[in-house]
Amino acid sequence: MPQKPRTEDRRDQIARALQRVMARKGYEGASIQEIAAAAGLAPGLVHYHYRSKQDILLALLGNLAGWQARRLEAHLSGSSGFAALDGFIDAHLALGGSADPEVLACWVACSSEAIRQEEVGRAFAGVVARFVQQLEGLIREGVQARAFRCPDPEVAACAIYAAIQGYFSLAATVHSLIPKGSAAPAVRKMARALVVSPGTGEGATP
């Protein structure tokens, strides 16, 4: 059976297997043996293609980030103003999107590992920072185009991303608590409050 089916394929196969196992058992709970079994590979192969278990996690994190980036691109595709803002939110929260419970559980597990493992922390922070900056960019464009009024786009972007992140966390842990289909609309509404307000003041518009 030893052939040459593109090492890159094997790596992806293994990262996806980690995703499947980790969603149910967490990162520590995902043993190499189980990951290999889930990938349909011999246990030894895992460490042939990855130097360490952490490396698989980093690869998976890269995958998750890549998929999300691609979904984002599809949802934004040249739009601006409220359309872009809503696109960003929908790309993260709309049904059929990240609603994949496996991806959600993995993401939350990644955030936990980010606390424990410095290298994972750096990678995780990089991914999050990229999305938040992209969001901040959208807001700044909207402000320049007079579509938005926003005293502090950095704060606004962070807040909107926090709301999204919070829904991820709740969806992964207490899924039934979230009224069906309410996430994206609610965040859209909250986002508006941040990009149409004249100051840090009370609320929305006069």
Place this chain on the structure above:
Amino acid sequence: MPQKPRTEDRRDQIARALQRVMARKGYEGASIQEIAAAAGLAPGLVHYHYRSKQDILLALLGNLAGWQARRLEAHLSGSSGFAALDGFIDAHLALGGSADPEVLACWVACSSEAIRQEEVGRAFAGVVARFVQQLEGLIREGVQARAFRCPDPEVAACAIYAAIQGYFSLAATVHSLIPKGSAAPAVRKMARALVVSPGTGEGATP
């Protein structure tokens, strides 16, 4: 609870030790030996006071919930309307509050374990549900008092709590990304958008 006082002390001592260790190493990474060492106790004592490691986690989760409930009580104390809403938010996000990085890291670790261990999941869900319902209650009171207009208090409560939860997660993982002191004000602003709007429509109304 009603045992010899020493016992209750010991249990708390151990739960706090788990908190300290878990903040740095996560739940799986916190060994009983290390927990015992952090508590200044003999390893054998841990299993004398707790049936299993999971039990310590559940106790810690209870502690975290209790502390938060008490802080909430202090921040609310009879207020209503916007004051109550802001109190709820501040109790979670105001400086000096849950900003304790140890507590944040523990909370995120708990959310991860909630996915893996059914029993932890139930306990975690209970805690979250209680806070969300309390928030929902505040909103309903505000609506009845004509202070708020909110078509769906359940959705609003969930969204506001998601934003808080998201800030917890970001604070624990990518702390430096959050502009200092921006969390509570931003969530207040977002919350307003949810309790003054007439529909799921565009945003706040005149």
Place this chain on the structure above:
Amino acid sequence: MPQKPRTEDRRDQIARALQRVMARKGYEGASIQEIAAAAGLAPGLVHYHYRSKQDILLALLGNLAGWQARRLEAHLSGSSGFAALDGFIDAHLALGGSADPEVLACWVACSSEAIRQEEVGRAFAGVVARFVQQLEGLIREGVQARAFRCPDPEVAACAIYAAIQGYFSLAATVHSLIPKGSAAPAVRKMARALVVSPGTGEGATP
């Protein structure tokens, strides 16, 4: 079965088990499982009493050094001059002494590990240095007492110890090559050449 049979006893028990196994299989070949089995203990106990396999080796090295030091003491016991010199040699090479093939094999294995593991190297060097310095001391005393003439006791001590060490190595590897009982007398004779000569010249003098 969990009692308190003096942890120090357990440590010694394990170090002796390593000695038995290592004599046949070398250090790398001595698995923790096998060491535990040879000691009649559960595998987990080994790492309860020793932080790492290397630690067991260091303990064993300490044991070997200690036994040899004690044998040396017995063989020297106040003697000086040629008696002391012969005593040093006999303590190392006389029959029934280090002729224990198990000890010899361990010693050679230790010397190999001393090359690979820095910490073992330091410990091994310390042990060897101590014996060589003791020998050098004996020679210096003999010189001061006019019993010896030796231009460079450091060189002489090193050479004599090298000869001893060489017999260890040969005994452990090509035992049958050494004529029975020839080691100690031969080294005694060689040693004389180093402590009675006036210079680096030809040999012994009339």
Place this chain on the structure above:
Amino acid sequence: MPQKPRTEDRRDQIARALQRVMARKGYEGASIQEIAAAAGLAPGLVHYHYRSKQDILLALLGNLAGWQARRLEAHLSGSSGFAALDGFIDAHLALGGSADPEVLACWVACSSEAIRQEEVGRAFAGVVARFVQQLEGLIREGVQARAFRCPDPEVAACAIYAAIQGYFSLAATVHSLIPKGSAAPAVRKMARALVVSPGTGEGATP
């Protein structure tokens, strides 16, 4: 041996790679992958040219023995008596000779493996026996030529070789303990004590 020339080159390339790696990591610590990397070859090639890892060690041992035999030949070249004796010693211990730390470390590692692996033990014993017998031959010639007086050339040869071997061992493990340049002179002096003495008695000459 009579295969395609490339094959023989490859075998030597691999044996030399083992030498390099083994000097730092020992025999067990030298993985086939690493050996291949050190040789600049694909891992699979190693087992194409050698049936097993042990076979590489045996080849390396043969190389070491061969090199030493050649050096010996150069140092002896027709000499006899003390010149031959000194030549034998210098061939082993003179500066620039086996002082190559890589070779020394390998030699000590080989001696360790000789204890563990019967086949290596036989090969190692063969190599040592050959050198000792050659030395014994030199001494016998010297005796017949009336240059030496030596009651037991076998014992003398063994003793001299032990001293050489001991210096190898010390040089590989506690190099700094040996006074620079003292090895060969010291062994020459010790050797004299064995080939000029009238009996096994006290010391040198009457």
Place this chain on the structure above:
DNA sequence: GATGAATGAGTATTCATTCAT
């Protein structure tokens, strides 16, 4: 000849849990 992916047994080490004292 040469390659490098594949295999699966083996390794040190960690750990929750138990229990004699």
Place this chain on the structure above:
DNA sequence: CATGAATGAATACTCATTCAT
């Protein structure tokens, strides 16, 4: 209550060897 030694299963990782290409 308290101790800390004991247990044995589990884990990440390594490695000699094989073999399809």
